Every structure is written in C-alpha cells, then in structure tokens.
Amino acid sequence: MDTFDYVIVGAGSAGCVLASRLSEDPSVTVCVLEAGPRDWHPYIHLPAGFIKTFYMKSINWGYQQEPGPYTNGRSIYAPRGKTLGGSSSINGHVYNRGQRQDFDTWAQMGNRGWSYSDVLPHFKRMEKRIGAGEDQYRGRDGSLIVTTMEWKDTLCEAFMDGAVSLGIPRNPDYNGAIQEGVSYVQRTIKDGRRVSSATAFLRPASKRPNVEVRTHAHATGVMLDGKRAVGVRYHRGGRGGVPMEVRARKEVILSGGAYNSPQLLQLSGIGAPELLQEHGIEVRHALGSVGEGLQDHYAPRTVARVKNIKTVNELARGLNLWGEALKWAVTRRGILSLSPTMVYCFWHSGETAESSDLQLTFTPASYKEGVQGQLEDEPGMTVASWQQRPESRGYVRLRSADPFAPPLIQTNYLTAELDRRVVVAGMKLARRLLASAPLAPYYAYEDFPGPKVNSDDEFLAAATQRATTTFHPGCSCRMGPADSTWATVDDQLRVHGLQGLRVADASIMPRMISANLNAATLMIGDKAADLILGKAEVESVSA
Template structure:
C-alpha cells in the first residue's frame, strides 16, 4: 500500500527543516520528509569544532567533486554538502550572514514580486533569536534559531580588526543590521557551546507533532507525474541496492534538495533541457532549459602568514593543549572546541568607485595544509580568505547519467568573467595589506602564500588559480523569474513553470548570488515559501530608514 500525505518534502536540510516545522503547524495537514542521509546523531555534528571532521565524513556528507574549470589550474575542487537531518546546516561553519539590502532588491527588480529587502526582512526576523547587539528594526528576538556573536577574545583577532581600522575599515557591531560594511567578530548559530542546526531549531520540534513523518536513508530517484502534475516521489530505502518505495502527495511535492541535488532530481524526472535528457536516455516530461543552468559560488584564495610570539589554533589543537581544551568544553562549553572555524568577518570595497562592499574577507588565527581544506598545519599561522561577493561567472549542474546514485556534473566556471578576475586580485591585495598592518606586526613573521615574490596582477591571478577554493556557497541552479525569462525554472511563488503541484524551495532558486554565506537566506526562503504554500498573508513589509 502506498502512503499518502498532503505534502512530500524532498530533503531535510535547512529549507526542508523550516518547511516541515511551519507546514505542520496546521494540525489537519500531514507531511512526509525524505532525507537521503541518516539522523543527525553523530557527536561531531553538535560539537562546533567537529566541523573539521564532518567536512570529510561520507556517512553524513555527499562529498561531491567539481569538474576542473578553465581558471582552477586543472584542479577538481572538493564540494561538501550535508547528507543528514539539517543538511549542510549540520556540517557547515555555523556562520550567520544575511547579505546586503540591494541583493534582495535586485531579485525584485528582476521581476520577482515580494522578494525585495522590505519583504524578506520580516522573515529573517521571524526566524531568529538574536542574542547580543543589534537594532530590533533589523533583528529578531523570539525565533527558534539562536544567533550569537563569537565570544572568544583572541589577541590575533583583535590585532587583525585594529589593522582593518588602521586602513579605514570601520568596526561594525552588527553586519546583519542596517549596514554590512566593516569588520567584526563573526555571528554564528552556536548556543552554549553547541551547534544550532536547522534540524535542532526547526525539524526536531516539528517531529514531536503526530502529522510529521521523517524517513531517513531515503534516496529520492524521481518525481512521479500524472500529466503535468506532480503526485508523488519514488525513493530507494537503504542504499542503491535497497527497497524501492513510493509516497504520494495530495497537495504538493516540494523539492528542497539543495543547489546540486534539486536540479539533478528534476532532470532524472524528465524536467530540463531536452538535449541533455535525450543524451542520457531520459524521456522528456517537461522541457525547461534553465534547470541546472546558472550555478554561482564564491571562489576564495586563502592568504597565509606565519606567526611569531603567540600560539595559534594550530598548536592549541595538539597534545596536552587539546586535552585541556576538551576538558574546558566538557565542563564549561567554552574554549577552542566551542568555536566556529571563521572568527572575524570583514566587508569592504575592491576600489574607490565601488558603491557598496563587493569583497568579503574572513580571518582565522590558524592555517591549513596546502590543498587540503580542513586539516590544520603544524606550524603557527593565520589565514585571510577573500572573495568577490557577487560574481558574474556562471556554471551548471547536470545529471551525469540516468542512474540516480551517480553524482551530478558540477561545473562552477569560477573566474571566467573578467570582472571576477579583477575583483579576486583586489581581494588578495587587501588581504596582504591587512596581514601586513602595523597592529599585526608583533605577530607577523612572514607571508607564506601567495608570498612576497608575487607582485603583479597577473602573478596574483596565477596564485588565485593555483590555490583558490569554494567557500561552500552554491546557488542559482533553479532560478526564480518570470515565465518569459529563458533561464527561469520557478515563478515568484517558487512553483515550477509549466507544472502543477511542484515547487522548489532552497538556495537553487536564487536568481543571483548574494553578498553573504547562503544558510541564513535559505532559511528565509523556506519560511517565506511556507506562507505561500499555506495561503497565509505575508507579514507587512518592513518600513526602513
């Protein structure tokens, strides 16, 4: 017998968790959430410093690889994605960053009604419980997602921020408030030394309701259609050799698999480019050429300096020091193991004529092994990652074959646009100035990467090509836009163009990359979508100064 629900949600990540929570508030509504991975029981998920372990754990991580691009030096860049309850919010670096007002105003200007900043701000506020500084015009205090500011006061972090201010970059106590520009300690989803994932904030409370059914180890293989209407989902329980199962949706199928998995499942279900589907032997259910096209991500070279006269995280995580830190966390929930991997955020301009910040930089009093993200070096070091906030370059995500267990082809096309190359070079030059600033001089031994021999723009660009990596912010593969837009996949209600009973609700619907990490906005997208799905009136648009 096939189980039937009002809603079937594919993916229990950031978006799926919020949707499950909001939709299940209606007691008469039944919903099923399908998650390809296991439950989020693993201790490394909940220990903030466990990020360095979950980064490579294939039991809870899709562990994708990107295709080599024209500006990545022939390298295939690792692309982790969460594969557990909470999705990437269960394995990410905990950062809470919304982006700039103009990001969302641009979405609205592209023809997406109701997605301007005054429209989305009430949802950001509704989601969060901001602990600490912040103007309540912009911040929420009563939501389920706890947002704190890093409270570990490190001398290197303080010196870095003093260095930024010496270069004219102001201290900004709340980059999620009225203005993003400036330098400050990072805001993160950590409370009492534990990760606050979308699962812990939204999904687990929802699971206490009798109308919520969560199926783990449930790998969706295709969406079931009757004519042009989505009516259910087929999935395999327990791996590629597992049991085929079918669930039906009386009202809607909601695809919340994320930027890589959502377009792949649409393509496997016969929705996408007819040329691509034909090449894979997949029958075309609905021609929609934008599916999987337009991928954007932030590309970051990481500048490294050697450190003297002070211990960095590189030393603190070894030997007796690590045992001391473990004891500190166990007894007080504080210390090294309670930290996110990025501690300071800086937003600034690539040039004098730039109207708003287009560079994002992060500082960490640690350094990582070359080419191996997530593994600390033995030598003391400090790192500044710098990236262009709103890249122009676009790539794609395409099903590799008709086999749903084959990973998709991920081609990000980093730096193919000239503006992106100019901006990434400007970011590296600013990183050098920051690391070489007077307040950091007592601790600065020498620049390790890109190294003092790198001076010209071409040399900086070559270094970026050699060592740049993803910042784990993929979006824009099922873009939102009007029906007459060639590459649009969903409308401004997130309904798939030309089909019924099917929505996409995750970071893939972003029409353009935002000037931020993507988790906060993904949660907002899902919260806004929940009102659309339930037919609830949206909160009144914010009135802003």
C-alpha cells in the same frame, strides 16, 4: 502507498523550516524524505567537529567539481550535508544574511515579494538574536539562536585594529542597517553546541503527529500525472535498498539544495531535452533552465606565519588539545566551541564599488595546502577573500541516468573578467591587512602567495593555483518570470509549466548574494511555507 498533503525532498536548511511551518496546522500532513541518517553523530553538534564532518561520507555527499578554466586543472572538493539539517549540520556555523541590495535586485529581476523589505520579516521571525542588534532588523523570539563569538583573541583583536587603521570601521552588527565593516563572526552556536535547522526547527516539529521524517530515503524521481506532480519515488536504504513511493495530495517541494534539486528534476524528465535524451530519459517537461546558472564564491586564502603567540594550530595538538577538550566539557568554551572563521570583514574592491563587494574572513590558524580542514604544524593565520556578487555562471547536469551517481558540477569560477579583477583586489587587501601595524608584533612573513607575487597577473595565477569553494552553491533553479529563458521557478517557487511542484532552497536564488547562504536559505524555507499555504505576506517593513 502512503499519502500526505505535502512531501518535502531534503531535510536541509530550507526543508526543516518548511516542515515546521507547514505542520503548524494540525490538519496538514507532511512527509520529509532525507537521503542521509539522523543527525546523531557527536561531531555534528560539537562546533569544531566540522573538521571531521568535512570528509565523513556517512553524513556528507562529498561531491567533486569539474576542473574549470581557472582552477589549474584541479577538481575542487564540494561537501554537502547528507543528514537531518543538511549542510547546516556540517557547515561553519556562520550567520550572514547579505545586503539590502541583494534582495532588491531579486525583485528588480521580476520576482514580486522578494525585496529586502519583503524578506526582512521572515529573517526576523525565525531568529532569536542574542547580542547586539537593533530590533528594527533583528528577531528576538524565533527558534534559530544567533550569537556572536565570545572568545576575545589577541590575534583577532589585532586584525580588527589593523582593519580600522586601513579605514575599515568596526561594525557591531553586519546583519543590521549596513554590512560594511569588521567584527567578530555571528554564528548559530549556543552554549558550545551547534544550532542546525534540524535542532531549531525539525526536531520540535517531528514530535507533532502530522509530521513523518524518513531517513535513508534517497529520492530517485518526481512522479508526474501529465503536468502535475503527484508524489516521489525513493529507495529506502539508498542503492540496493527497497524501491518505494509516497504520494502528495497537494504538493511536492524539492529542498535538496543547489546540486541535488536540479539533478532530481532532470532524473524526473524535467529539463533540457537534449540532456535528457543523451541519457535515455523520457522528456516529461522541457525546461532548459534546469541546472543552468550555478554560482559560488571562490576564495584564495592568504597565509602568514606567526611569531610570539600561539595559534589554533598549536592549541589543537597533543596535551593542548586534551586541555581544550576538558575546557569544553566543563565550560563549553575554548577552541572546540569555535567556528572555523572568527572575524568577518566587508569592504570595497575599489572606489567605484557602490557597496561592499569583497568579503574577507580571518582566523588565527592555517591549513595544509590542498587539504581544507587539516591544520598545519607551524603557527599561522589566514585571510580568505572573495567577491561577493560574482558574474561567472556554471551548471549542474546529469552525469548519467543512475540516480545514485553524483551530478556533474561545473562552476566556471572567474570566467567573467570582473570576477578576476575583484578577486585580485581582495588578495591585495588581504596582504595589507595581515601586514598592518597592529599585527606587526605577531607577523613573521607571508607564506602564500608570498612576497614574490606582486603583479595582477601573478595574483591571479596564485588564485588559480590554490583558491577553493567557500561552500556557497546557489542559482541552479533560478526564480524569475515565465517569459525568461533562464528561470526554472516563478516568484511563488512553482516550477514553470507544472502544477503541484515547487523548489525551495538556495538553487532558486536568481543571483548570488553578498553572504554565506545558510541564513538566506532558511529564509527561503520560511517564506515558501507562507506561499504554499496562501498566507498573507508577513507585513513588509521600511527598515
């Protein structure tokens, strides 16, 4: 049986950073287990390829959520990356850190060392920012390349002018001093190619002799010796593959993400006793918080028909698409080099909101109802709007003791009354933005939710009918003090009551942040490495 100092389960956003940082010491050995294949597929590296990877089961877990009280009986599709780079290899490329208060709130919940001033140095250390941004907030020498979309689109410019006409200012850097405002999206794309955590961190690290990456390695359980984690069981080749084990001299670190990390803990006998017993799993460590507290952003998408100008819908078809493909091949530009979202807008749901609690995105395209990632035939433009800091919480639980069965995922979108109020406010603002004067030459009519929808109840019904995940699951193995009933890990990311076992991914977030989650998940991986190695904290800053 092979033995390493550290075994990392999951080569996703955090896992790749962890492997890179831990292996900087040549005396340390690291093994990374990834259930999926290597990130060889060309659609991973082509920015517009997300439309294809969205449904590719070979590199995507392709989970389904349980219907909830506000999903109109729908089971919402929940893609997750299953390849080197994890979801950073199939996501929408967006780089968005969140607000200062997000991390200060984490610290106020009892997590020492996780305030904004504590985590900012980790964001900066990872990042190679190309473009606007003050060095007080942005990194220039890291491995993760962050650029701003360079395609100056007529509809995007008109949308931003419309936002300004409504009192929302332009903001050259929403990852800087303040998030509020409107701007082109910042993304992890360079020279027309995706920059995933695998390409930025794991690929260079895997060339070191002290790093071994094992793909097609589906983890089935954490090996425990009493209350200490000593290794991981996995199947090489997935279901029907060869059962194998790898041991850890020092620690096992779970970086499988908000769905897979709690599932693996539960499969290992770590979780709520009644749940484990229901599935015939021996209780090795009772910890009722595992899998509880799941949060996600829930977004209705307001769609308007477009006149007098081409949208991405037309450019992505027939001869136009061939022309765009040639453009990308020669110049690495054009629609194949773009993110699915092109403009970001952060604003308030009402006058009493102390900071922006709404996030809106704009794209000069529209998608077929119920089929995300498939463009409509007629010209359209879309604004997605969502509440940044939802209060509703769900859970991730075992569906069965079969480690190859998908977990049961219940998000409980909009079950909190505040969430319902804010999502309605977001839809109303989306309507105002699309109907603003600068967009008038191109705005034909509102297709969804449509002009007949005007009351709060009607907007809420429309959200229930068509809103979907924004693919930002977190908070299912929350970080907090040992005396809390809701926390799974402490502020060092150690699983409460166990030794040699940590969790480092988006699941440890104690509360949802005002952002897409990839940037913060990368930060968690970077900070986790320092915690594991006992390094002094990166010097906090007073930005």
